[in-house]
Amino acid sequence: MREGLTxxxxxxxxxxxxxxxxxxxxxxxxxxxPSADPTILAPKETTxxxxxxxxxxxxxPLEEVRLFWEGKEMAxxxxxxxxxxxxxxxxxTDVGGSKPGVKTLDIGYSRGxxxxxxxRQVRVADVEYPSEKLTLPETMITPPKELLERIGRERHESAxxxxxxxxxxxxxxxxxxxxxxxxxxxxxxxxxxxxxxRAPHRGVDYRAAEGTPVKAxxxxxxxxxxxxxxxxxxxxxxxxxxxxxxxxxxSKRLVEEGDVVSAxxxxxxxxxxxxxxxxHLHFGLCLQGMMVNPEPLLGR
Ligand SMILES: [Zn+2]
Numbered sequence: 001m002r003e004g005l006t007x008x009x010x011x012x013x014x015x016x017x018x019x020x021x022x023x024x025x026x027x028x029x030x031x032x033x034p035s036a037d038p039t040i041l042a043p044k045e046t047t048x049x050x051x052x053x054x055x056x057x058x059x060x061p062l063e064e065v066r067l068f069w070e071g072k073e074m075a076x077x078x079x080x081x082x083x084x085x086x087x088x089x090x091x092x093t094d095v096g097g098s099k100p101g102v103k104t105l106d107i108g109y110s111r112g113x114x115x116x117x118x119x120r121q122v123r124v125a126d127v128e129y130p131s132e133k134l135t136l137p138e139t140m141i142t143p144p145k146e147l148l149e150r151i152g153r154e155r156h157e158s159a160x161x162x163x164x165x166x167x168x169x170x171x172x173x174x175x176x177x178x179x180x181x182x183x184x185x186x187x188x189x190x191x192x193x194x195x196x197x198r199a200p201h202r203g204v205d206y207r208a209a210e211g212t213p214v215k216a217x218x219x220x221x222x223x224x225x226x227x228x229x230x231x232x233x234x235x236x237x238x239x240x241x242x243x244x245x246x247x248x249x250x251s252k253r254l255v256e257e258g259d260v261v262s263a264x265x266x267x268x269x270x271x272x273x274x275x276x277x278x279x280h281l282h283f284g285l286c287l288q289g290m291m292v293n294p295e296p297l298l299g300r
Contacts, residue, residue, distance in 0.1 A: 038062060042105055042120045048127045049095040049188050051285070051292040053173070057086035060111060067091070068106040070098060072288045074242050077167040088169065090243055092292035093124050095188045095200045100126035129188030129200060141193055143275075147229055154228040161224035161236040162244050162286045171218040171239035174299035176264045178215050178247060179281050181207035187293035202291035203246065203284030208270035210251050210279045215264050217245045217285070217294070222259040222267070231282075232274025235267050245294070246284035249274050 038058035046052045056065065056076070062085055065076040069091050078085035091105070103124055108117040143151060185205035191198045208214075216237055223244065224236035233250040251271025261267060272279040285294035 037116070037118055038107075038109065040107060040118055040120055042122060044121070045123045045125060046093070047125045048093050048098060048100050049129075049293045051090055051092040051287055051294070051297055052122075054089045054091055054105065055086070056089075056107065057081070057084065058109075058111075059084045061085055062109045062111050065107065065109040067288075068108065069288065070103065070290065072242075074165060074288055075167055076241070077169065089241055090171070090287045090297075092287045092290045094202065094290040094292065095127075095129060096202045096291060098124065098290065100124050127188065129190060130186070131190035131192060131197075133192045133195075135194055138194070143229065151229050154226070154230070157224060157226065158228070158231070158234075158236070161238075162246070162291075163289055164223050164236075164238045164244055165242040165288070166221075166238055166240045169239075169241040169243075170220050171241065171243045172263070173297055175217040175245075175294070175297050176215050177298045177300065178217055178245075178283050179206045179208045179212050179270060181212070181281070183207075183295075184280055187295065203248075203282050204293070204295060205280045205282050208279060208281045210269075210271050212270040212281070213266040214247050214250065214268045214270050214281055216261045216267050217283075217298070218243070218263045220245070220261055222255045222257050222261065225253050225256050225259075227253075228274060230275045232276065233268065233271065234274075237261065237267070242288040244286040246282075246286065248282035248284070249276050249280060251279075 038056050041055040043052050062078055065078055067074045067076055067089055076087050076089055078087045103122050105120045105122055106117055183204055184207050185201055187204050189201040218239045220237040220239040223238045227233050231248040233253050235247045235253055235255060237245045249271055250268040252269040255267045270281045283294060285292055
């Protein structure tokens with residue numbers, strides 16, 4: 001080898017030596033990072049309605065990273081770290097529509113112009129959420145006919161806000177607890193009203209005296225600030241990466257659509273607006289269209 005590089009009979013070999021060294025170095029670097037698949041950290045197991053974190057990192061830049069989960073597709077913005085990149089995503093299942101079982105999380109990406117994908121299996125275990133039987137006057141349950149158009153319009157507005165996906169991640173874990181009160185109705189709680197099972201509770205109700213400041217769970221942008229028949233005065237915040245938080249039954253809204261808020265900013269005052277029996281804050285968290293239990297992500 002040494003002989004070859006210093007080669008007596010080949011005057012050019014001395015000139016070539018640096019190039020050979022560079023080639024060897026490059027080959028070594030490639031061996032150390034042999035175009036390795038990106039590192040994917042995702043739980044093997046979760047429970048129905050729970051959020052979970054997915055972490056992706058790569059020693060090389062990745063382009064067009066997309067997540068496929070529960071029939072939804074999301075573009076993921078990778079942040080540059082040294083020569084490579086990394087990103088975090090929040091995913092979950094919805095007590096209101098997801099089924100337990102083994103599901104596949106697919107991650108598609110392109111690297112140096114070549115497309116590739118990796119998959120992870122996530123087992124979603126069933127949860128027996130508590131339920132309660134209630135008897136209420138029919139007028140409390142069925143809204144008057146003349147309001148059906150309004151209710152339909154508001155449902156559409158809220159669905160549009162919940163489906164917001166902006167690529168840049170603004171959220172951080174732990175999220176800010178919007179109010180300090182105890183939970184009066186947990187996530188997943190099922191009510192059987194007049195013998196009819198209702199949709200499970202897709203958020204958390206916190207006890208909050210009228211006028212309690214309600215804080216933004218994370219940095220974000222207001223995507224809906226409105227007064228709805230069922231939800232009352234409500235605020236929806238987009239935190240990027242398909243994460244949207246929801247605050248219902250406020251007595252006062254302090255932000256408008258398009259406003260930019262920081263984690264912990266007061267976005268409204270709690271109340272009892274909309275179809276409720278008493279003052280409380282309903283807090284919801286939507287991840288790529290899935291209403292999950294926000295509790296595991298909240299700080300103290
Ligand atoms: Zn609620």
